[in-house]
Every structure is written in structure tokens, then in C-alpha cells.
Amino acid sequence: MQAALKNWSSCPQLLSLPSADSHIKCIHIYDFDNTLYLSPQPNRQLYTQELLASLYGGTILGGRDWWSEPRFLEKSFAEMLETPKGPSREEFWNEEMLSLAKASFKDKDTVSIILTGRKEELFAKLFEETLQACEVLYFNAVCLKRAGVGQNTMDYKSAVIGDLIDQYEGSLEEITLYDDRISQVNKLSKFLQTLGGSYQRIVVPVVPRYRMLDGAEECRLVLQLVDANSVQWTPRQSGYFLSVQSHRNLLSWTFNFFQKKYSWNTLPQYPMYIPCCELGKTPPPEEIAQVWTNRASCDVDKCVKQFQAQDHSCEIQFIISELGFCNRSHGGLAIFFKARPSNKSRYLWNDFSQFIVIGLRYDSSDDPIFLQRVLEGKEQSIHWVKLRKSLKVKTYFGHYARLTRV
Numbered sequence: 001m002q003a004a005l006k007n008w009s010s011c012p013q014l015l016s017l018p019s020a021d022s023h024i025k026c027i028h029i030y031d032f033d034n035t036l037y038l039s040p041q042p043n044r045q046l047y048t049q050e051l052l053a054s055l056y057g058g059t060i061l062g063g064r065d066w067w068s069e070p071r072f073l074e075k076s077f078a079e080m081l082e083t084p085k086g087p088s089r090e091e092f093w094n095e096e097m098l099s100l101a102k103a104s105f106k107d108k109d110t111v112s113i114i115l116t117g118r119k120e121e122l123f124a125k126l127f128e129e130t131l132q133a134c135e136v137l138y139f140n141a142v143c144l145k146r147a148g149v150g151q152n153t154m155d156y157k158s159a160v161i162g163d164l165i166d167q168y169e170g171s172l173e174e175i176t177l178y179d180d181r182i183s184q185v186n187k188l189s190k191f192l193q194t195l196g197g198s199y200q201r202i203v204v205p206v207v208p209r210y211r212m213l214d215g216a217e218e219c220r221l222v223l224q225l226v227d228a229n230s231v232q233w234t235p236r237q238s239g240y241f242l243s244v245q246s247h248r249n250l251l252s253w254t255f256n257f258f259q260k261k262y263s264w265n266t267l268p269q270y271p272m273y274i275p276c277c278e279l280g281k282t283p284p285p286e287e288i289a290q291v292w293t294n295r296a297s298c299d300v301d302k303c304v305k306q307f308q309a310q311d312h313s314c315e316i317q318f319i320i321s322e323l324g325f326c327n328r329s330h331g332g333l334a335i336f337f338k339a340r341p342s343n344k345s346r347y348l349w350n351d352f353s354q355f356i357v358i359g360l361r362y363d364s365s366d367d368p369i370f371l372q373r374v375l376e377g378k379e380q381s382i383h384w385v386k387l388r389k390s391l392k393v394k395t396y397f398g399h400y401a402r403l404t405r406v
Helices: 003-008 049-057 070-082 095-106 120-133 153-168 182-193 215-225 244-257 285-293 300-308 368-375
Strands: 026-030 110-119 141-145 174-179 200-205 231-233 237-242 273-275 315-327 333-341 355-357 383-400 403-405
Touching (some): 003 153, 026 095, 182 200, 285 383
Parallel strands (some): 026 110, 110 141
């Protein structure tokens, strides 16, 4: 009795068996990552495209990819458990999915399970301890991907689903699956259609939801896990960084300006910024402090610490007045904007003669000498066009670097 649940359960202490097979009418199956729980994914702002691909592809974390390395999920679970019960902790979960799961578990005619592609040998203990600690105990079984079962996650899920259907086929009226990945939704739908039986088949696509790790903590974990000689920081950028919304607005305007001639992939990656000194350098401490406070007399050490901590509280608005562009030899499009402070009386420091908004393509052949000539107003290949209507952008004074593969 209940052989399928017993066989596929990865967490013995979370196994909750129905009283009998014969009355089970429904099977409800919930994916875990980004369906039930807001699992973290790599923060794209921290890595170049090459390193990001390596994190997903499993070529840099000792043979594991992001989803196979327990420490990222373990860190997220720890943050969740450290958060007091109530609305704040609920932000780690998809509350709509949890409500459905609770209803499934309360229905005595329904068997409900968590079915995830996380590897059993790496995550079973973590799942068991965490779900007990946060009292998410409304599933009949928690099933993690078992070694040796199929070639991929879909093969494994198909094996589990097939066994459950065989177990309850005499009384089964419905099977419902919830998953956030459209590719999985499509495969699961096709798989269910290959099975016999008169029961109803439902596969529900769930909008994926994520909750990022703290950026500094994520970088620390990655640097702990990789070979120290395989990654490095890109040269530090210091200056006035566009907010995410201003960056989007400016790129959208640029995309339309060129009448969609160029793809989004040719446009600068986040963040675009106005450099105030050469790449790899940092403004003088006294200048950092005066920009930070807009005062000549202030606590320099305190301001420098805030600057180094990437505190985004020093907001400054600029007016974009001109667009500059040129085609590069490697086939890309170089784009720049001339800017001026919206508040002329506000103190700003710039080691260059102009405020120029630039954006780097971290995985292309960006030429530092070319960028330097643009910032110094010496690059003759740039075609400048005055905007009919100026654009306002919000920036913050700070610095930025990404991790990249060596």
C-alpha cells in the first residue's frame, strides 16, 4: 500500500501516507524552484555573459551548475529561517501556490507531492531540515531527483508520475501539475497525453518568481567555490550610474531613435554611467566626500566608506542633450550621450572636460583607448545628434565591477 510514495520519497521525516489507495481521486504535483519557493538565480549584474554562462553550464563550480550547488539554496533558506514569521517570511514563498498546496493536502481524496529536479544526494537533508523548520508540512511526499533514473529531469519526473498513476489508476479522476518552466510544461503535457486512462490531465504554467541573494554574499560564495585563478574583477568603473529605470528608458529611446535597425543585444549592458575618472581608478577621497555631501567641509572617512559600500543614497539628476554613435570595426555600435547636471549649483567632480554617458559591452572588444578619447572629446569618428527634446535621467554616485572569467 502506497508503494509509489514510499519508493520515491526523498525525505522520510516528511512522508505522510494516506490511509488507503482506493479512495485517491486526485494527484497534485508541485515543482519547487520558482514555483513554490522563490529560489535565487545568478544576479546578472554581477557577472559578464561568459561567466554567467559558466555558472549555468556547470563548467566553473567544480562540475556543478548553479542549480546543483547546494550553498546558494542553503543561503536562501538560512535567510528565510532568520526572518520572523509573518509577511516578511512569506516573501520567500509563492503564497498563491502554498495556498493551493494546503488545500490539496487537506483533501483526503488527494495525494500531493513536491517533485523537483534538485539532486537527492545533494539536497535531501537540506530540504528535510528546512521544510520542518519552517513548518511547510503539507505534502504527502517530497521527491528529489534520484541518481540513475533517466538522463535528465524530465525522465525522472516521468518515472515518478507514471508510478503514481499506476498506483491510483483504479480510482484516479484527475492529475494536476504546476511548473514554472514553459519547456517543462510542454513536455509534461505531451507525456501525459501518451498515457492511458480516462482521468483529467491538467498542467498549469506558473509565472516564475525569484528572490536574489545579497550581492556581496553571492560574490563571496562564488569566489569560495571557484578556482581563485579562474575569475577576476573587471576594472573598476567610478562615476555617476544611471538607475535601472533611467537605463531602460534611455535604451528604449535609443532603440526607437534608430528605428529598430539594431537589436537590443548591440545596445550597452547595464549599468550605463558617466565616468568621472579613468577605468580602474577611484576619485580622490576629498572629492568623493564633497560630491557625497555637496559641502566643502564634511567627514571624509565616513563618506568614502559609504561610497565603497556602494550606498546608492547619493542621487544626482542629469539632462541628456545629445546622442553620439559610430560603427566599430568588430561590427558593434558604439553609443554615447552628452549630459549636463540638472542642478547647476550642485557640486560634482569630473576628471574629464565633459559629462558623457557610456555603456560597456563586457564581452566584446571594448577599447579603453577609444573610450578615453571619447571622454576627452578627441574621438573624431563619433557622429553627434542634438535631441529635439532633452531627457532627464537619475544617477547615483558610486563604483562598479563585474566578475569575469580569466
